Amino acid sequence: MTREQRLTMADTAVERAAVLAQEAEYAAKGDSRHKAEPFAAASTAWARVARAHAAIAAATTDTADTDPED
Secondary structure, eight states: OOHHHHHHHHHHHHHHHHHHHHHHHHHHHSSOHHHHHHHHHHHHHHHHHHHHHHHHHHTSOTTOOSOTTO
């Protein structure tokens, strides 16, 4: 996978984490408080995925590609 692909995956994961965090916030403020914790946990998981992809991208050269057939 190239650096750019990893950064794209990190960006997608950040977007998912943000949406889930917003859902957790809405649930915590409303009548669905029991849903807040699962949304927050899912948001945290996606944020960790984003960090992992970003870290791999940072350690990858611009020309690196693990499979030239991709």
